[in-house]
Amino acid sequence: MPERLLVEVGCEEMPARMVEDLARQFASNLSRQLKEHGLLDTSADPTVAWTPRRLVYVAEAVVEHQPTTEEEVTGPPIKMSVAADGGWTPQAAGFAAKNGLPPSALYRLTNAKGEYVAVKKSTGGASAATILAAAIPAALAEIQLPRSMKWQTSFRFIRPIRWLVVLLGQRAVALKVGEVASGVESRGHRSLGAARFQVNTAADYPGLWHANHVIVEPRERRARIRAHCSGARPDAGLEDTLVNLTEFPDAIVGSFDAKYLRTLPPEVLVTVMRDHQKYFAVENKSGELEPKFIAIINQASDRKGLIRHGNERVLRARFSDAEFFWQTDRKLTLAERLPKLESVTFQAKLGSYRAKATRMKSLAEWLAGQWTDCDHAIAATAAELAKCDLTCETVKEFPELQGIIGGHLARAEKRPESIAIAITDQYAWEQPPRTREGAAVSLADKLDTIVGMFSIGEQPTGSADPFGLRRQANGIVRTLIEMQWPLSVAAACAQAGHADAAQLAAFFRERLAFYLTDTAGFRYDLVAAVLAAERGADIPLDAFRRCAALAAAPDMAAVAAVVKRAGNIVRKEKWNSAEVDRALLAHPSEAALYDQVAGLKGADYAQELNQISGLAEPLKAFFDQVRVNDPDPAIRANRLSLLAWTVARLSRIADFSEIVVA
């Protein structure tokens, strides 16, 4: 009779950021094996659940024995199988033995090719217990772990495995993983449940775990956490962490001295609460911080208020530390910090951050001049001061607040808000800078790093990108496109320093392709067509606009096909000239083609593409009616030039030969 299978792998606390993935890998490995062995219907979708201390797998309708299948196996021809005395030859007996059967199982079989011996062989039929005993350890061993450990024997896992419960219906399945033998004993919540409890049947799941204060299903823990978090600043990442850090979550609401709302920047308060203490910050209706926090505890309640008291104490100490750092930092202005940057190394061969600040200043000034409505003086000052907060105690304590602290210092010393914003937005990982001056500073920083690293041979290779240059270039591309800044990357790189221009162009082209396909979601072949076009990849905003026009253009397949054909002829002939003599165009079709191509001039890319798609017909007519290989060499040359010129003229927006025609 099909039964429910329950597997619980009990561990010491697994890392919160990994446990979901471990549970899913385990379940998928195990399901695959059970389905391959015919124990589980291929359409079955077993339950996957986990807590920090357990991976749980529940499959319904697991059969107790593998289905048996009978298969007819044909052996040697009958004339080799029957001896003179009418008995089976050694050859026939050998065939039977090979299939695990006695000679008595042999029988005669006639098919289209003649008469043979055969046996009926049955396969499968192994018990579920036998298969599980091998499949479960294998499913665990096959989990891809970022980093594994040993604790006793040679078996490696993310953290020590301490117990295993494997039940098929009411029957315990015996197996071993490393030194741990399976049993029917599970463990409750560390302080709320029974240290050990016995599981009698797979049907005890999940009730018995609940009774022991273990909520195995992560979505139930999430619901409990959400129920407690009204007023909390929404934070999906923190919520995930807490779901995976608790077996029985509850919440406490703590408070802190409201003076910190005035004496510390809000980002510092939130960083301490969220990143260091895993607390939710609490906001009022207008989005301002309240002097409160919500901590998720792995406990049923805090009757005496001890947990709240303890957490408030820790937060008080952290805020008081941060306040000390912040007050110390405010004793020096950003400009007074500039000389201190001399002793902060940017890169051994590229010098200190002081040197970088000087380079950034002149680069930001140049960049601001390349754009309309971008204030040179603001950009230059902000760029020069942008790295000064690296010398702050607050930034040493909270490195994730680089830039943000600098912005607050600029504000505190009454610099223009535009400078504060530009300093704050220089990293711009999540979204582009809010202002044009901010974009100039952000670009100056990233271009200086990239060009500098390329100039000393530290460009990324393969998967190695130790300085995160790809991410920096992604930031540049994104800023240029999303802020609609038509900047030439080559010109900006040349301004930033001396490095191999071709290498830099190839590097940025790859980053642009990544943005257009992965971030903007354009079809791969359209992106390739746009980047291969005459207008190229140098101005990311222009490439983006061409890509958008091409993606929105009505069917370009017909023209793409004929342009491709023209391109093939030019390539095959290795034809270099595109000098067309209008007077030599004798045939009306070629003259018509020439005139239409020459008349191309769209007001924008969409219009030009529309005109190009109208060239499918004249091109087709040319191929149908005109012979390129004219006996007169001058006419032949002129026709090849016409094709070359047409292909080049049509490839300014996109290289149609890259477009995949369905």
Next chain:
Amino acid sequence: MNFQDLILGLQGFWARQGCIVQLPFDLEVGAGTMAPETFLRVLGPQPYRVVYPQPSRRPADGRYGENPNRLYKHLQLQVVLKPSPEDVQELYLQSLAAIGIDLSEHDIKFEEDNWEAPTLGAWGLGWQVMLDGLEITQFTYFQQCGGQDLNPISVELTYGLERIGAFLQDVDSIYAMRWNDQFSYRDVRFLDELHHSVYNFEKADITRLWATFEGCEAESRSLLAQFRELPTEARGNFPLLAAYELCLRCSHTFNLLDARGAISVTQRVGLIQRVRTLAVGIAAAWLEQQTEQQGSGASHA
């Protein structure tokens, strides 16, 4: 609970679990792990259990006795269990009960924390144990030490005594803790923090510190080279423990130079590598010496 009762309580608990109660190691170390009772004992196959309080000096963390939460020299209670027992987490939680922490009234979490000491060529996986949001213990399954893969695996528990003490006494400043009924933590330790902060940040002579670093390194390296040249049978009494102590002096001198701001970012990596080379060399030599001695011991039997 007075601060000294906390130390006595934890020592007593672990003594009952079969740990040797050791005294603090009598050289400057940055962490209890660096004491030979951990660094050398976790190498090789011999089972061992030990508990000891260890003053740990981190010159750059000094705050002239003014910061209520940060110290130049803090006290760790170090426990090493080799091999790692199956119920080690339960034992650890019982040790908290032994110092009066009722787990049914508090929130305990084991949060991922992977420990690494680059100067020691050591790393392990484990947790920081959080009690009501306060990190009270580093709990580590040592995987490698001195660059050597470990077998068996040891568990290292490092309790932050000042934090636990201030928590138990519910005071906001470490200095306000009662050490015993008559004396506060301030009475016992304030001058220590003040004088060493002044020395570490203002007075330590950089030239002489460099000379100390170079001298200790040269002596340790020379000892290791001599060990390497000896025939196996003559290695039994070779002073590798002295070579290790010289390596620890290098490490502390490095920390002093760092606090004085005498080490640039580029120099830093190189210096860590130099200390690590000593630690890794000594660990390998120590294992050889131990194995050779056990081998010869077996042949005499």
